[in-house]
Amino acid sequence: MSALTQSVLWSPVVVPSVLTLAPAPEHLSHGATPPLRPLDAGRDSPEGKYALYDGDSSLQVLMMPGSDPTKPAVAIIPLDGDMLGRIETLTRLWRSLRGQKPPPDTRMTQQQRRRLRRMIQAADGRMNGASYREIAMAIYGEPRISAESWKTSPLRASIIGLVKGGLDAINGGYLNMLRHRRRN
Structure with a gap:
């Protein structure tokens, strides 16, 4: 497959805009949660399953082991120097899940x-x-x-x-x- 036609999946360590998602704990999983569909086929790794949301290469997710895209999930946002960038990406995903137009990625003008x-x-x-x-x-x-x-x-x-x-x-x-x- 040509490098121009295949998707590049990044680690959240290298690219903070990769969202890490995990199964929602029982006490947080009440209420209507939109499913994380459509995810591409993704790739398995020791950390979990990497996937692109809706074919959008700027919305990448890492589904932690035990995660199911049809069930409630939580985002893991480390309290570090990249936290605001991760929150921006989470906002883009949340708006997309709700059928709204996500704001543009602002990492590069x-x-x-x-x-x-x-x-x-x-x-x-x-x-x-x-x-x-x-x-x-x-x-x-x-x-x-x-x-x-x-x-x-x-x-x-x-x-x-x-x-x-x-x-x-x-x-x-x-x-x-x-x-x-x-x-x-």
Whole structure:
């Protein structure tokens, strides 16, 4: 199966937006609870069963052993630095279960997504032997690059930064993008 067509399932340790769900204790399981359907087929692991909710790769769940998606469940939210991100994901799941439109995932802005795409494209070009100028022409177009002196062009510095950022992301820096940014 192509890497472009298969789902990637993450551990909650690596990606805090993966919700950990467990069977609801008896004293909390009263009242109407919407079933956690539709879950994809999922994958079994020692921690439980990983699955995507409704085919949405940004709503991943880990069903703890003994969990049943047709029965009441509780979310386990650790009281750590990623707690607010987990609560945001839980809110998205809760709204989806109630038939409401979930709010968008805010871990990355549209601008950050576009920059990431360019960083990977630039790093890929560089790893395949392209010069910074060739990468710039592929990203920004030849007329824009030819319009000014390359050695002093701000686009040159931009491409160098994109290549560096892309290589950092490829070497594990992408994991930081899977978490919410927090102010100190």
